[in-house]
Amino acid sequence: MSKSIFKYSFSLLNTDYVKLNSSWNYANVISPYYRIYYIDDGIAQLSGKETVLTLKPGYLYLIPSFTICNMKCDSYLSQYFLQFFEETPNGISLFQDQREIMQIKAMETDILNFKRILKINPGRGINRSDNPKVYEKQAYYDEYISLNHKTNLSLQFENQGIILQLLSRFLKSGNIVKKQTDIPSKILDSMSYIQLHLDRNITITELAKRVNQNKDYFSRLFLTHTGKRPMTYILEKKIERAQHLMLTTNKTLLEISIETGFSNVPHFTNTFKKIVSITPAAYRRQNENMA
Template structure:
């Protein structure tokens, strides 16, 4: 009997149906939460370093957390949207290797689920502004988290179930492996999991290679082959992702955030943070509170 356990769980932030116009035009949007869209009318665009995705009627979309993208509506766009946080004990996301906006055709069940989650979570829209920089603020996160705490158990479980159902639709698009593709080696997956759990510790490529019982150069080549990124760059990327989350959702000082994500001094943390995000930690936090 299978005993597969899903370690990931989700915390609802916003859900609503909105009518957008050409004022919905924002660049370099990056959030510590997921965005799910269902478009019922009109057209818009999502652009990122991976290309452009057209928002069109009858399709649903996902933008994983910490995915930098631009949002644009040339004229009119009607959308249902769901924003939510993902949590897991080991820090590994369901979409750890799919950090790109994705698009699939919505079926009748998908549409019903978008409507249902809105029905059982009233008052979770964004009334302040359409601009992410206006509503992505620590105080607002806490405000909506409190609504989750007040939610009755039935609605909470149904909300979790709906999010899982909608997420499963994007995970199933990966399909079976083609003959030209290969499963990620267990030693690479183990290294990925170890990095996520130990971001606050001293992590080096030499240490990861030793754990895998491989030569450092060989380990680095294999890691890059299956992830598309060098081990040290991956460590920095995940540390900065975690730092962005902490800067956005807590009042921790910059020194505390740096220590929590594994940097031994603030200048090094600030240097890597700016290299990854093009902003200093202070600029990033200020964008979220100003």
Template sequence: MPGKAMIKKVLKYSFSLLHVDHVRLNTQWNYKNVISPYYRIYYIDEGVGLIQTHHGAVELLPGHLYMIPSYTLCNLECKDQLSQYFIQFFEDSADGISLFSGKRAVIQRKAEPVDILNIQRLLEINPGRGINRSDNPRVYEKSLYYREYQQLNNHQLPNRYLETQGILLQLVARFLEASNPQKNPLPLPSVIMDTVSYIQLHLQNPLGLQLLAGRVNLHPDYFSRLFKEYMGERPIPFIQEKRIERAQYLIITDDMPLEAIARQTGFDNLSYFIKIFKRITNLTPGQYRTQHKIG
């Protein structure tokens, strides 16, 4: 059974609903290089679609649930017809560490009857939360629209807000179960949890392997292997991904120059920042900012 520490760790997360709706899509739902600062959950009730990531292609099939964690680069495609319920929401945690940190890949689960009831109930108690402008992410993924929909959460009655949170927690839990490898059923070691928290809080500072290993009194090689075992990648690629995720957030929420964003996310060289940003997102920082601007 999980201990109190694990329960407190999980319950520190909350979710902010952006959109929920039921839509019918066709071949116009064909978008490349989508990378969003929020989560998506799909329940497919008819038709077939496709999500492509660098991990491979995932077919969207009726009777299944799919989650795309935030900052997961993907292509969305429908070759004929697709009927889906979709939910989009932001994740928030006290230390900035995602429940799915290091797992930026599409997760699939067979839908249970309670999942379908939960999604339909979420839609019922959150009317008018669809995307009325377009199904194109380049149209609706704007910082102004994020604020507009998040404000709706502030006007919810307390009972509706709590019920919305409860449903989102139940749905996320289904994917959290699927994302935990059986080979690693134990909680993260304290040295890894401490390191991930330190990275998140010090992205603007130098973060080398020697420094991180020295903080937890481990040999750099052993520390690097241990980090990869639990986080899925070595410390330096992990740091780069977290820095770029932070940069994406700053780009869509702040008008500061890219040079300043690079400095705030730990890059002292603008050209290197642009190189890493494009490698992870397939877009330059300037292209990403243009994509998220109104107009």
């Protein structure tokens, strides 16, 4: 009898019910955590690289971690929101192949789940500003994560259960392009190895040798099952890590380039610009604290 090991877990960051206005207007937001919104009144807009969605009452919206997002409200919007970190032992995100904003029709159970998680977690709103450039700082993450460590086991289980229930709604909707269970174990192992060794200069030859495959065959197999060539995937994950470090730490570009396995800052800068479309320095200025 085969056993499926459940390997995804999530930790609560913030949850609240808020009423927004035209000041909710932020561009190129890329956060290291997930967001789920339930809209109960008003109208606004979310847009990403390839997606433009109108936020409207009665719908749920999911923004996976590291998904570029523009937020715009012309007049009024009221929403329940939930923000949480993903924690997986192999570092492979549940939505790694679907970094786009998603929308589904809400059910009564979804609304009850939002109201319940808000009720059992008082004071877990952002309480500073609705501007991501203000509240996305490591010190604030640490503050909220420390609250998770202080909560009793029953509450931790209930929070986890509610997050999983809400996420399952998007999985049921068919939004996941490629199920990880469909990916060969050797490719999954390679993806995990990449995630855990982003500080190194990983080569395709090294990856192929680890799983006892010919380099060209491995590259074709990786492309078939991930949609990306190995080196493209490696560089994107390195830059994703760099974005996280720039959002949550005060490390220099040199320190970040070393931590993400680049030989020097110019190499890091050129790769970053190629993937993100702006330089690391410009990205950091764009996301500086505007409080």
